[in-house]
Amino acid sequence: MKILRNYFLREFTAPLFLSLGVLSFVMVLVGNLRRIADLVINRGVDILSVGKLFLFMMPYIVTYALPISVLVAVLMALGRLSSDNEIIAIRASGIHFFSLLMPLMVLGIILSLFLVIFNDRAASYAHYAYRKTLTEIGIRRPAAAFEEGVFINSFQDYILFIYHVDQKKNKLGNIRIYQPQEDGPTRTIIARSGEFITDPDKGTVKLKLMDGSSDEPDPNNPLNFYKLNFKTYFMNLNLSRAKDINKLGKKPKDMSLRELKDEIDKLNSEGIDATPLLTEINEKMALAFSTLVFILLGSSLAVITRRREKSINIGLAVLVIGIYYPLFIGCEALAIEGVLPATVAMWIPNALFALIGILLTLKVCAY
Secondary structure, three states, X not given: OHHHHHHHHHHHHHHHHHHHHHHHHHHHHHHHHHHHHHHHHHOOOOHHHXXXXXXXXXXHHHHHHHHHHHHHHHHHHHHHHHHOOHHHHHHHOOOOHHHHHHHHHHHHHHHXXXXXXXXXXXXXXXXXXXXXXXXXXXXXXXXXXXXXOOEEOOEOOOEEEEEEEEOOOOEEEEEEEEEOOOOOOOEEEEEEEEEEEEEOOOOEXXXXXXXXXXXXXXXXXXXXXXXXXXXXXXXXXXXXXXOOHHHOOOOXXXXXXXXXXXXXXXXXHOOOOOHHHHHHHHHHHHHHHXXXXXXXXXXXXXXXXXXXOHHHHHHHHHHHHHHHHHHHHHXXXXXXXXXXXXXXXXXXXXHHHHHHHHHHHHHHHOO
């Protein structure tokens, strides 16, 4: 039995690592290729910063890539064994199918527990570090964070609209700056060109404007403005989101399980609904244990279909994932909206697919 166990695990681990590597690469590179290329080519962000973004993407990607890779691996491994009639031969020798399945189930439990810890520590830390890196890029190169033809609300008291942005040279063209007044008309500043001069330590940005005009308050009547033409004009802008990079607020996906529980206790003591945070806790746990569910479901599917073709097995995996994750997202919405308790809603996909896996396994065992 030890020989069979090692044989099954060897057949499973090879496609697991291959699937995990390929899928992670595709999800990181292809899924973010356009954005990364835009940062490097168009916005002039240095390669080191882009490399950090790549690094911090990986743990969060693994959260989704590992369960999918497990499903693909078990379909390919047992599909090959079943198509070659090896499973029939083993069962004919008196070994029960469930005994063959036990090593994979134990491995599934180990991977699920690993993913619980991984999601709690590595993925949440990396997601927060990813956001901090994006903010740091915005401090060093404010133009890299801005798009042409979009109203920019990143600065306190001012709204910017820039028609042309040259990220490489940190230059701006055809600038409109609006300063809403509590009692009175909106102050407007127009400039033909400009550039950002940043002070990362203070979290401030000085904007140098050239060849333009500004509305200045009338000393006799502050509610009225007069037009002032200028060749060079400097403005100090507060980059509120980057005053202290180390105090950047954490979103639920950035928090560990302990931080989420502490925040839930705090909100409950203040009478605030903490359903989104409770949903996040159950989401982390349910995604981790989807690994075990996919092993249970995939093993029985592989034996029933008895196909060794990689394309067919990958197609089965795509079908399962195409049903599981939309259902998971739908249950998440139900939990956040309060239609169902988060502790129930987030586990519905796992419970449903595990039930299907158990029924199929019983069917296989009955052959």
